[in-house]
Amino acid sequence: xxxxxxxxxxxxxxxxxxxxxxxxxxxxxxxxxxxxxxxxxxxxxxxxxxxxxxxxxxxxxxxxxxxxxxxxxxxxxxxxxxxxxxxxxxxxxxxxxxxxxxxxxxxxxxxxx
Amino acid sequence: xxxxxxxxxxxxxxxxxxxxxxxxxxxxxxxxxxxxxxxxxxxxxxxxxxxxxxxxxxxxxxxxxxxxxxxxxxxxxxxxxxxxxxxxxxxxxxxxxxxxxxxxxxxxx
Numbered sequence: 550x551x552x553x554x555x556x557x558x559x560x561x562x563x564x565x566x567x568x569x570x571x572x573x574x575x576x577x578x579x580x581x582x583x584x585x586x587x588x589x590x591x592x593x594x595x596x597x598x599x600x601x602x603x604x605x606x607x608x609x610x611x612x613x614x615x616x617x618x619x620x621x622x623x624x625x626x627x628x629x630x631x632x633x634x635x636x637x638x639x640x641x642x643x644x645x646x647x648x649x650x651x652x653x654x655x656x657x658x659x660x661x662x
Numbered sequence: 663x664x665x666x667x668x669x670x671x672x673x674x675x676x677x678x679x680x681x682x683x684x685x686x687x688x689x690x691x692x693x694x695x696x697x698x699x700x701x702x703x704x705x706x707x708x709x710x711x712x713x714x715x716x717x718x719x720x721x722x723x724x725x726x727x728x729x730x731x732x733x734x735x736x737x738x739x740x741x742x743x744x745x746x747x748x749x750x751x752x753x754x755x756x757x758x759x760x761x762x763x764x765x766x767x768x769x770x771x
Contacts, residue, residue: 581757585761592764652707653704
């Protein structure tokens with residue numbers, strides 16, 4: 550069966566520090582991968598998605614970047630965090646075919662001080 | 663901008679009652695999906711309904727889709743305390759989903 554791992558679960562970082570969040574998927578190959586951010590009490594905002602290794606699409610201009618160095622690994626990064634980067638970050642995958650559900654990790658709660 | 667808009671924003675019911683949540687959207691879609699989120703956790707997929715389908719069932723869940731009105735509803739029958747969570751609709755376009763702000767459901771025992 551397929552599983553998705555996201556870490557760390559919580560992270561407290563000072564303003565201006567770098568960021569690296571990692572997401573890996575097991576049990577499937579060539580998935581579509583997604584990074585979302587969820588503000589408190591709100592829905593999910595799509596940040597990045599990837600249909601293959603090295604292929605990244607950015608949905609909103611921001612202080613963050615994403616990379617996909619391996620088929621089942623998706624990394625969210627920042628060189629210098631801002632206060633506004635605080636939030637709940639979720640990674641998800643799907644099979645890359647039409648009309649497929651997405652499957653989510655348990656998220657990372659990021660607090661910027 | 664968010665495509666789906668859920669209604670109501672919050673719903674409180676007694677165990678055993680039915681819960682109905684509604685979702686409206688603005689443009690043509692490939693599919694509409696419903697997800698559940700327990701506090702502080704990731705989202706769990708509940709049901710996907712394609713644009714050419716009108717109704718789907720899964721256990722105690724019933725989803726309807728009216729593309730002429732650009733709306734969908736999620737019905738949870740015989741609710742349980744464990745159904746307490748946030749419920750999100752998401753409209754599917756190609757590779758992407760656009761999520762609404764969600765309905766917070768509280769089921770009192």
